[in-house]
Amino acid sequence: MSFPVAFLLVLFLVPFTFATNNLVVRQKELEIVIGGEVSVNFQIKNHTSQSLNATRISLSQSPYISHPDAILVDNWNANVTVLGSQLVSGAILEALNCTTDGSITCPLDLEDAFARITVIRSHFLAILIQIVGWTYFFAWSISFYPQMYLNFKRKSVVGLNFDFLSLNLVGFCAYAIFNLLMYYNSHVKNEYNIVNPRSPPPVLLNDVVFAVHAFLACFITILQCLFYERDNQSVSSKCIALMIVLISFGFCSAAATVLRKIQLLSFVTSLSYIKMAVTCCKYFPQAYFNYTRKSTVGWSIGNIMLDFTGGTLDILQMILQAVNVNDWSAFYANPVKFGLGFVSIFFDIIFMVQHYVLYPNAEEPKKNQETSRF
Structure with a gap:
């Protein structure tokens, strides 16, 4: 032979x-x-x-x-x-x-x-944790629609800050790619298993569905800005500079991966950093925009209530999980998840105060007075 x-x-x-x-x-x-x-x-x-x-x-x-x-x-x-x-x-x-x-x-x-x-500790708590998890998933998933409906009803996006929209699109684009690669790409999963042997997968199918759905919802909202009245609103130069930095970071990580300077898993992880950076920054422009206008007209309170519900239930689930296994390490071993949830809740409270306390009687612009706020 x-x-x-x-x-x-x-x-x-x-x-x-x-x-x-x-x-x-x-x-x-x-x-x-x-x-x-x-x-x-x-x-x-x-x-x-x-x-x-x-x-x-x-x-x-x-x-x-x-x-x-x-x-x-x-x-x-x-x-x-x-x-x-x-x-x-x-x-x-x-x-x-x-x-x-x-x-x-x-x-x-x-x-x-x-x-x-x-x-x-209890099967009842385990079932309650699942219920809370699916509830905040549902609340976050539909939180995009009140703003989209309000824009459609008013035929206007005046009052919706374009910096917030732009950053949201970049953030959820990075988050969607992160989840898709982590869930479907065998090379990423193999590298993750090497770094974290015998650990459960960090991304589930519902994470993939939520991230892709959120990106598409943000994209549709931006399309509304192209066709509906928008007054003189535009993306600020500071926001453009921040987006260039974030996107450049992603491209540099991708280039380093292609050149084999870093592993594919490191590139995927860098996408999660982009999402974290966006979450920490995106609420400031809209909150300041409401303050300068002394109005929340055009900014959907329904979106805020659902986002607040999702963030609150997310942290509640972490607490219930910790109680059920007597392990509170998630709060200090993974402070990012808790920190981002806290940031979202903090700004949601600010938006609710602006809407219901500071500017409750703000009027719709004259050409839109015939339609009511959502």
């Missing part, structure tokens, strides 16, 4: 050789009420015909979950009963090693043999 043919044969057979005898856990995420128990099933997939019934699997230890030190494989399966001893979020139960007939060489691939186990 010639060398090239033998080499190609090896390349063809190697993947199948390494794919045999993989020990896996089918259900990666498990919840236990404190004091309760759950059965974790380890299965051998792509197994060979050799008998592994005498294989003994050694498991990791944790002060938060109790289980046998080792389990035996029986008919390509091994089951272990886990008891939730203390409240904890995401404790890892994994197969560390295995032995067969006294051999020190483990015949199994253990890379995927793990489960994340969360010991919770």
Whole structure:
């Protein structure tokens, strides 16, 4: 047999050789009420015909979950009963090693043999956390429509600050690309798994849907500015300069990725920084615009109420999650999420004060007096 043919044969057979005898856990995420128990099933997939019934699997230890030190494989399966001893979020139960007939060489691939186990205080709290999460997702998702409807009803965008709109578009564009790459791109997911081994995915499908929907809603609102009355409003030079800096940062990160100076995951992370910067800056122009006009006419209070609801419920969910597992690390380990939610709520309160307290009797411009505010 010639060398090239033998080499190609090896390349063809190697993947199948390494794919045999993989020990896996089918259900990666498990919840236990404190004091309760759950059965974790380890299965051998792509197994060979050799008998592994005498294989003994050694498991990791944790002060938060109790289980046998080792389990035996029986008919390509091994089951272990886990008891939730203390409240904890995401404790890892994994197969560390295995032995067969006294051999020190483990015949199994253990890379995927793990489960994340969360010991919770209450199933009721867990259900409430899900309800709160979907409620703020819904509130944030529809928060764009009151402004769009108000613009359509008035046939005018006078009162809506163009700096706010422009920054919002840039922010949600970066956020949409971030979520799409993090959720769909296999290279990004592989790099994330290397940096954060055995951690849950940071982006879910609802995050992707929200980000893309938000970008499209911002784009449609900007299109309204092209066709409806806008008076002398325009994007300020300061805002243009800020957007140039943010977009240049994104392009530089992309160029560095293409030149292999940074990993693809670093580029994706840089997009999240753009979104954070926009969130911290975007509310100032609209708040100052309302102040100089002494009016909130043209700026939808419905948008603010829904944004305030979403931000409040987002932080409430963080609190409920912390209570349910007795772990408050999310507030100091991930201060960005809490900080951005707080910034949104802070400015929403300012807008509500402007609308209901400072300028409640501001009148519609004469040519738009026939239509009412949303």
